[in-house]
Amino acid sequence: xxxxILVANRGEIARRILHTCREMGIGTVAVYSDxxxxxxxxxxxxxxxxxxxxxxxESYLHIDRIIAAARETGAxxxxxxxxxxAENGDFAERCEREGLVFIGPTARVIRALGDKTVARETMIRxxxxxxxxxNRPESDPDALAREADLLGYPVLIKxxxxxxxxxxxxxxxxxxxxxxxxSAASEAAAAFGNxxxxxxxYLARPRHIEFQILADxxxxxxxxxxxxxxxxxxxxxxxxxxxxxALTPELRERMGQAAVAAARASGYVNAGTVxxxxxxxxxxxxxxxxxxxxxxxxxxxxxxxxDIVRRQIEIAAGLPLNLTQQEIRGRGHAIECRIxxxxxxxxxxxxxxxxxxxxxxxxxxxxxDCGIYAGFQVPVEYDPILSKLVAHGEDRDAAIAxxxxxxxxxxxxxxxxxxxxxxxxxxxxxxxxxxxxxxxxAAHFSDWKPARTETDLARLAYIADDLxxxxxxxxxxxxxxxxxxxxxxxxxxxx
Amino acid sequence: MQYRFKTDEGAVVWTVDxxxxxxxxxxxxxxxxxxxxxxxxxxxxxxxxxxxGVNAFVWxxxxxxxxxxxxxxxxxxxxxxAERKTKKKADRENLPQVITPPMPSVVVRIPVSEGxxxxxxxxxxxxTAMKMETTxxxxxxxxVTKINVAAGEKVMPGRILVDIEKEAETDAPEEGR
Numbered sequence: 001x002x003x004x005i006l007v008a009n010r011g012e013i014a015r016r017i018l019h020t021c022r023e024m025g026i027g028t029v030a031v032y033s034d035x036x037x038x039x040x041x042x043x044x045x046x047x048x049x050x051x052x053x054x055x056x057x058e059s060y061l062h063i064d065r066i067i068a069a070a071r072e073t074g075a076x077x078x079x080x081x082x083x084x085x086a087e088n089g090d091f092a093e094r095c096e097r098e099g100l101v102f103i104g105p106t107a108r109v110i111r112a113l114g115d116k117t118v119a120r121e122t123m124i125r126x127x128x129x130x131x132x133x134x135n136r137p138e139s140d141p142d143a144l145a146r147e148a149d150l151l152g153y154p155v156l157i158k159x160x161x162x163x164x165x166x167x168x169x170x171x172x173x174x175x176x177x178x179x180x181x182x183s184a185a186s187e188a189a190a191a192f193g194n195x196x197x198x199x200x201x202y203l204a205r206p207r208h209i210e211f212q213i214l215a216d217x218x219x220x221x222x223x224x225x226x227x228x229x230x231x232x233x234x235x236x237x238x239x240x241x242x243x244x245x246a247l248t249p250e251l252r253e254r255m256g257q258a259a260v261a262a263a264r265a266s267g268y269v270n271a272g273t274v275x276x277x278x279x280x281x282x283x284x285x286x287x288x289x290x291x292x293x294x295x296x297x298x299x300x301x302x303x304x305x306x307d308i309v310r311r312q313i314e315i316a317a318g319l320p321l322n323l324t325q326q327e328i329r330g331r332g333h334a335i336e337c338r339i340x341x342x343x344x345x346x347x348x349x350x351x352x353x354x355x356x357x358x359x360x361x362x363x364x365x366x367x368x369d370c371g372i373y374a375g376f377q378v379p380v381e382y383d384p385i386l387s388k389l390v391a392h393g394e395d396r397d398a399a400i401a402x403x404x405x406x407x408x409x410x411x412x413x414x415x416x417x418x419x420x421x422x423x424x425x426x427x428x429x430x431x432x433x434x435x436x437x438x439x440x441x442a443a444h445f446s447d448w449k450p451a452r453t454e455t456d457l458a459r460l461a462y463i464a465d466d467l468x469x470x471x472x473x474x475x476x477x478x479x480x481x482x483x484x485x486x487x488x489x490x491x492x493x494x495x
Numbered sequence: 496m497q498y499r500f501k502t503d504e505g506a507v508v509w510t511v512d513x514x515x516x517x518x519x520x521x522x523x524x525x526x527x528x529x530x531x532x533x534x535x536x537x538x539x540x541x542x543x544x545x546x547x548g549v550n551a552f553v554w555x556x557x558x559x560x561x562x563x564x565x566x567x568x569x570x571x572x573x574x575x576x577a578e579r580k581t582k583k584k585a586d587r588e589n590l591p592q593v594i595t596p597p598m599p600s601v602v603v604r605i606p607v608s609e610g611x612x613x614x615x616x617x618x619x620x621x622x623t624a625m626k627m628e629t630t631x632x633x634x635x636x637x638x639v640t641k642i643n644v645a646a647g648e649k650v651m652p653g654r655i656l657v658d659i660e661k662e663a664e665t666d667a668p669e670e671g672r
Binding site for chain 1: 500509511519521530532537538539542549551552553561562563564565566567597598599600603604621624626627628629
């Protein structure tokens with residue numbers, strides 16, 4: 001087993017990986033940018049190496065500096081987390097060349113699956129159903145217009161590499177295609193360093209269902225059941241759950257087999273996720289393979305009891321999976337809510353700033369993978385994810401009730417988050433009925449505002465704060481918001 | 496003592512009688528409430544309103560507090576302060592409006608050139624912040640007199656990215672989309 005692992009990421013996911021390393025008795029190295037000197041992953045690691053300026057190109061995307069940090073600290077393996085270099089074939093190849101173990105699939109597999117048009121071809125050859133669309137990227141606007149006419153509107157523009165909804169646009173009619181292609185290509189180029197785009201037929205009201213897979217280097221492949229990730233805004237998931245309310249045992253079995261076939265077809269090794277769209281008639285289509293640890297992996301860990309990061313590390317170290325498909329059973333129901341620094345009343349626009357106060361939810365069946373603390377300044381340079389709140393219950397209703405209770409207790413002051421929005425989604429009839437399609441937010445929650453039914457209580461709190469505050473502040477001369485230490489409070493009593 | 500709170504329909508006045516350090520009797524327009532209050536921490540209050548307990552979390556801003564109750568943030572504003580602020584805001588709005596980023600951002604594209612005529616609402620600059628693109632538009636019809644930034648540049652709020660000279664409200668020009 002490795003003695004030391006470098007985690008080439010930041011925030012909540014870096015911290016989550018560090019935790020498993022520590023449990024396995026493996027030494028840890030964090031890397032950080034100027035903006036992250038006091039970020040949680042730096043605080044939690046055994047060692048931390050400074051990479052450079054806050055801009056990702058100078059830090060978390062700077063391959064030379066990350067490799068140098070691994071050399072300098074004697075790390076034997078690199079875990080890339082998600083985002084940044086996680087699906088960068090050049091980085092994986094560079095690690096391989098430098099004698100470092102990249103915890104993920106090989107560069108060849110990352111490249112083959114990372115190019116979605118190549119992946120589509122591989123799946124078609126291996127009998128996995130795909131959405132009608134193009135099998136190679138295209139930049140000529142006239143050629144794109146011809147393809148779109150062939151597919152029929154609405155069409156979906158997608159970035160050939162990358163994910164997370166970046167560079168994705170739905171185009172309803174021909175006159176909007178050109179501008180949408182330019183803007184999608186530019187967003188993709190900025191996010192992934194590659195502006196290649198292609199078109200797919202846009203499916204109305206699908207569900208987004210994905211299967212977690214684990215594959216070792218000896219040819220063993222299993223899936224860890226599905227995750228339903230249909231609740232999205234800006235094509236980015238915000239609520240995920242497992243099991244999906246839409247799958248029958250028979251459909252689960254067929255989709256699981258297709259996911260394992262997709263993994264085998266691409267020679268996959270390590271943890272990965274096979275994404276499908278499921279249409280209202282129960283037909284499913286291959287979407288893509290995410291060749292990394294997925295943001296929403298904790299819900300799978302909650303229902304299967306399997307630590308996916310531990311399995312990733314063991315597989316990368318050459319150990320066999322020792323797990324059969326029959327041994328994998330889901331227990332109960334798990335839901336994840338992603339907590340971003342964003343304002344749900346202003347179109348989910350990012351809301352950076354300093355966390356003034358935080359109260360994390362706790363209790364039975366609650367897990368919070370958290371990348372912030374009171375006093376932490378949320379950098380503007382990175383994805384605004386703050387934490388992932390996960391609730392596990394005996395069944396779906398119990399998990400929803402538990403999540404609502406946890407969200408009510410989750411307080412983050414200083415920036416805006418979508419917590420009130422997430423609560424209203426979980427309380428809605430459509431969500432409770434399991435009617436979760438990818439158009440859910442647009443269909444039920446456009447122009448959402450929270451029902452502010454407790455204004456009187458808020459005013460009472462304003463008054464109480466006013467009256468309490470006046471007595472308290474002059475005592476220590478500390479700025480509001482800082483807790484005086486007992487020594488300061490004792491004042492003259494200290495000798 | 497009295498508190499005046501801002502509402503959409505004007506100010507409401509509440510009468511507050513403190514009793515000791517931790518009790519209040521509050522008369523709103525419609526009811527009288529008996530409140531016991533404790534500061535758990537500088538941002539966390541526990542209230543018992545007519546005996547029913549509730550936790551409130553307070554984030555103090557400029558003349559406004561955001562109070563979070565059961566996960567929902569409530570902006571609570573002092574009416575006098577709000578009136579002064581609205582007046583200031585109105586004064587500000589009479590000044591020529593400018594093209595400036597809402598937060599630290601990077602310029603992605605500039606779809607206009609110097610000398611271009613733009614109509615109100617036309618995209619003049621595309622920015623990215625926290626990995627999301629946002630478009631700044633012309634606040635009025637006019638002519639682009641100067642572009643002060645280049646694609647790829649980092650920009651801060653307050654910096655004027657594009658100068659637009661205001662022109663009379665005419666119909667949207669055909670050229671220069």
